[in-house]
Amino acid sequence: MSRVLVIDDDESICLTLLHVAKRAGHEACYALTLAQGWNLAASGEFDLVFLDVRLTDGNGLDLLPKINTLPGSPEVIIITGFGDSEGAELAIRNGAWDYIEKGDSAKAFSLSLSRALEYREQKLSALKGSTVVSLKRDAIIGTSPRLKESLDLVAKASCSEAAVLITGETGTGKELFARAVHENSRRSSARFVVVDCAAMPENLVESMLFGHEKGAFTGADHSREGLIRTADRGTLFLDEVGELPLSIQKAFLRVLQEHRFRPVGSSTELSSDFRVVAATNRNLDTMVTAGSFRQDLLYRLRGFEIHLPPLRERLDDIRDLVRSFVDRFCEAYGIPAKGLAPELIQLLQSLQWPGNVRQLATVMEQAVVAAGLEPVLFSRHLPAEIRIEAACSSLKTEKPHPALPGQESSAFDCSVIPPLHEFRETIYNEAERKYLLNLMGQAQHDISEACRVSGLSQSRLYALLKKQHLTSH
Numbered sequence: 001m002s003r004v005l006v007i008d009d010d011e012s013i014c015l016t017l018l019h020v021a022k023r024a025g026h027e028a029c030y031a032l033t034l035a036q037g038w039n040l041a042a043s044g045e046f047d048l049v050f051l052d053v054r055l056t057d058g059n060g061l062d063l064l065p066k067i068n069t070l071p072g073s074p075e076v077i078i079i080t081g082f083g084d085s086e087g088a089e090l091a092i093r094n095g096a097w098d099y100i101e102k103g104d105s106a107k108a109f110s111l112s113l114s115r116a117l118e119y120r121e122q123k124l125s126a127l128k129g130s131t132v133v134s135l136k137r138d139a140i141i142g143t144s145p146r147l148k149e150s151l152d153l154v155a156k157a158s159c160s161e162a163a164v165l166i167t168g169e170t171g172t173g174k175e176l177f178a179r180a181v182h183e184n185s186r187r188s189s190a191r192f193v194v195v196d197c198a199a200m201p202e203n204l205v206e207s208m209l210f211g212h213e214k215g216a217f218t219g220a221d222h223s224r225e226g227l228i229r230t231a232d233r234g235t236l237f238l239d240e241v242g243e244l245p246l247s248i249q250k251a252f253l254r255v256l257q258e259h260r261f262r263p264v265g266s267s268t269e270l271s272s273d274f275r276v277v278a279a280t281n282r283n284l285d286t287m288v289t290a291g292s293f294r295q296d297l298l299y300r301l302r303g304f305e306i307h308l309p310p311l312r313e314r315l316d317d318i319r320d321l322v323r324s325f326v327d328r329f330c331e332a333y334g335i336p337a338k339g340l341a342p343e344l345i346q347l348l349q350s351l352q353w354p355g356n357v358r359q360l361a362t363v364m365e366q367a368v369v370a371a372g373l374e375p376v377l378f379s380r381h382l383p384a385e386i387r388i389e390a391a392c393s394s395l396k397t398e399k400p401h402p403a404l405p406g407q408e409s410s411a412f413d414c415s416v417i418p419p420l421h422e423f424r425e426t427i428y429n430e431a432e433r434k435y436l437l438n439l440m441g442q443a444q445h446d447i448s449e450a451c452r453v454s455g456l457s458q459s460r461l462y463a464l465l466k467k468q469h470l471t472s473h
């Protein structure tokens with residue numbers, strides 16, 4: 001059960017919201033002035049405040065920053081009258097959870113209330129369960145239980161000297177976590193040396209890792225220190241370790257065991273006190289079975305294994321990640337910080353994210369650019385392909401279910417319902433694009449033929465192709 005406060009000078013609105021909150025099983029009370037409201041809110045006992053904008057004794061938005069600094073930092077939903085939506089957008093930018101209009105139905109009030117309280121519950125339980133408070137993790141964003149399990153392992157691995165293997169899909173943050181292991185270890189003042197095993201030409205891998213003497217091979221004009229030596233007293237990060245050629249795997253295993261190696265063309269052995277952290281998005285066990293990865297090396301690398309979950313399995317983190325990316329890109333583009341509409345977050349949480357956090361960052365950069373100076377980011381600012389994916393995934397979640405007596409069965413039963421005009425526009429656009437692709441394919445890119453088949457004029461056809469970013473040839 002949560003505690004809800006309504007601050008509004010219209011008593012009928014207060015009573016409606018009180019009823020909505022109580023029916024959902026929460027305790028609720030109301031205040032008809034800002035002064036009274038603040039007195040109640042300052043007790044710090046509320047989880048959620050419904051806050052009107054225009055009250056007889058002042059503007060609700062002026063109270064928002066004060067409410068945000070209260071110890072329990074309750075969620076705030078702004079109640080707006082007709083024509084106040086600009087102020088409401090500003091409110092979201094300043095930390096309000098959502099805004100609702102006075103004319104909205106009680107169902108809309110109750111939906112907004114339950115979403116805000118659900119978010120709050122997750123936020124509080126994530127804070128409570130935080131066992132890794134002492135870990136330096138500045139760049140790693142997220143509080144989901146799945147992410148925290150991985151952070152716990154970082155904390156454990158950082159206290160040890162054992163090798164660490166970080167696994168996970170592309171873009172899940174493997175390099176970020178590898179850096180966190182280094183930064184939290186006793187080696188943090190020495191270097192973190194990245195070896196991109198996928199990007200090293202096979203004939204140079206050995207000399208890049210072990211170094212070489214002058215004249216060791218054609219083109220070796222100078223002797224060069226290898227990356228293993230550079231990582232002395234620090235951490236050697238083998239990114240994409242699954243791509244390491246088999247011949248080098250054998251030599252590297254020996255270095256891992258003895259911490260001694262011989263640069264190419266040298267007769268002297270050198271030593272290096274490095275700690276290895278490796279990462280891969282491949283299944284190394286399968287590679288071992290297939291004979292393309294050495295079992296003994298895998299055994300050696302797996303001192304600690306940290307698996308990073310894909311973003312779709314920790315959707316709770318999306319909000320914080322988006323907040324951080326939007327702030328970062330606004331700063332980079334020199335535009336004022338933006339608020340985030342809850343419907344934007346819900347849409348982002350409905351997607352699969354095959355490129356994980358990296359893909360989310362790219363999408364948010366595009367959205368920030370598209371929104372320009374608008375103060376709040378909405379889903380309409382997202383790139384078209386993302387909105388289409390969301391619309392299609394909501395179509396796929398359609399599940400036939402018998403209608404309850406007196407209730408119509410819903411055509412699109414999905415958790416994220418976009419506004420109808422947005423949904424319609426997305427589907428319409430997708431259909432139009434498919435039509436044009438088929439049309440141009442069938443007409444073999446002959447414009448006159450395409451016009452004949454479609455009944456479109458040339459100028460209209462060109463305009464449509466341009467709109468859909470399709471070429472006419």
Ligand SMILES: Nc1ncnc2c1ncn2[C@@H]1O[C@H](COP(=O)(O)OP(=O)(O)OP(=O)(O)O)[C@@H](O)[C@H]1O
Pocket residue numbers: 139140141142168169170171172173174175176177279281321357358361
């Ligand atoms: N939890 C996170 N918090 C903040 N940023 C993150 C997080 N996870 C990943 N990123 C960002 O996403 C991008 C990709 O991360 P990173 O390069 O570490 O992924 P990766 O798993 O090593 O990817 P790949 O397998 O493709 O090399 C980086 O810009 C990184 O800063």
